[in-house]
Amino acid sequence: MRIAITGIGMVSAIGCNSTETLQALRNERSGIGAMRMLQSVHTDLPVGEVPYTDAELKQMLGVDEPMPRTSLLGLMAAREAMLMANSQQQIAFISGTTVGGMDLTEQHWQDYQQGLATENIHLHEAGESTNAIVRHLSANSQEPTANSFVATPSTACSSALNAIMLGANLLRTGQAKAALVGGAESLSKFHLNGFNTLMILDHQPCRPFDANRNGLNLGEGAGYLLIEPEAEALARGAKILGYINGYANTCDAFHQTASSADGEGAYRAMKGALEMAQLQPEDIDYINAHGTATPNNDLSESAALIRLFGDHMPAVSSTKALTGHTTSASGGLEAAICVLAMQHGFIPANLHWSQTAEGLIQPLTHTRHQALHHVLCNAFGFGGNESSLVISAEGKDLSVASLVEMSKCREIEISDDTEVSAFVNGAEARRMTPQTRRIVAAAKKAMQEAHIDQPDAIVCATQYGCMLQSMRFLQDMIDSEEQQLKPTPFIQSTHNTIASLIAILTGNHGYNATYSQGKDSLACAMTDIRSQMALGLIRNALVLEFDEEVEAWDKVMQHIGEKTQNIAKATIITL
């Protein structure tokens, strides 16, 4: 099956649609500037904001109910892709995010305590921010479209690329006729302060791959691709913009926030994507790098690029100097930018670069006109969640498969702590919450009993994610008015903390993903695994079910009659 791209949609600091984005890319116009929308005290930090307030976005979109900014941006980009593709199929919607409704939660935190603004509370969940997009997706398209499958991958900054991969696998296994895939993420005080505690935010416009780069600028936005089998697209006379020819997801398995010096995870992701596309390094015309402009990322990514491409280094640029780092949305936005570049025959510039240093690749500093046949798009996230995607002008036949039977090999649930110390030692446990220790113990026990040290995939399903550390960071941020915050709670607040931590502890470079889709999180994780098993991409998987009881959040949730619960369950699935 050839996977055709028949629609793209995007919104970021450089434009609210493809046309505006194309113009900004061609004119090398950066959208990074002074903070105007986000109500943070850190106004000295430049950001890449979409230049509309939430109220303005709602008006533009015809929305009059509470909705996280992530959903508003997502809706804008998703509608553009839907309209462009004009597909009448039932469409699977897979949208990565980590922030979800955190922007509403941080704005209304005091209200929530007093039982006010309760209509917003349920929107906190990442999956609910995706559902909010789905509810409004069809409002402006000509035909209402029922969505067959909805999922929210949450692997930090690689979330959107993982959404694209799942979508492609659904098509290849006949589980969807079309899929709208990508991601959305708004700025929030939460993650701005979080990145600030890591001391990786540049106070000037960011300088990817430059010798004097000094961190990233956060951005916001959304980007989606509408993908469908080529045969379907041709049959309905749709215009094909490009093809998904290869992809891979790996784990660096090195550190929760830092990338390894040799870029092992990034190397494996890019190599895997090229292998699926049956391409050699010299076939790639352009690489849209992750290129955040942190000292660590750019050096590690350069090491991986040099290792894989050697003397055949194609043009490389990071478009984050234009858009800022749109975190969970970046893979979707940048994949959409790659499609635009391919359609219009140019390579976007890597702004603000002036000087090289040992170990760094040298990016393309000015927009160049060039026909593009194959491009590679990278997105790497916290915890070493690394993903790479090959987009091509000509389609490559990818294998298809019917779903296969799977069996549960070992199912381990740990609810008391007597077993924890047998599997988690003191030194590695010191940063873990009690519930994290339980899931790590459950995972190790399940692997031990199944005699599978290195599962091919580690996939976590979680409704709320790592809520204890999230609530700690949120409360400290509000109490301290964004001053003197501790980095550890932020680092461990991302939904993908658990799956990536287990990969780090066991040295697992395999497929690594996390889904946060409310009560359907496990079903999403199983759909992912089942698809990959059918396609022969994996033979076994470690499935983690994780949630933690958090008093501070339960006090809020009591107003809507819900509460959190402790779940720490690990299951080994085999063919």
Add this chain to the structure above:
Amino acid sequence: MEQLIEQLKSQIIDALNFEDMTPADIDTDAPLFGEGLGLDSIDALELIMLMDREYGIKLADPKAGKAIFQSVRTMAEYIQANRTK
């Protein structure tokens, strides 16, 4: 100085969640990173935050921490010389 060193050890144990440790377990002159306590880059950020919160010392460049955090003693000496509270 000795009092500052003892106080600092308690603060390090607390900030870095060394639950089972007491100040007596930390060698004042042993390396904090690599061998010794085996700290990593997240701990370095926590120590930078600790100096800000407890002693009013702001480090703009995380790389500057490398020389300061060689041992508890070097850290205490730096705090002594630069504290604003």
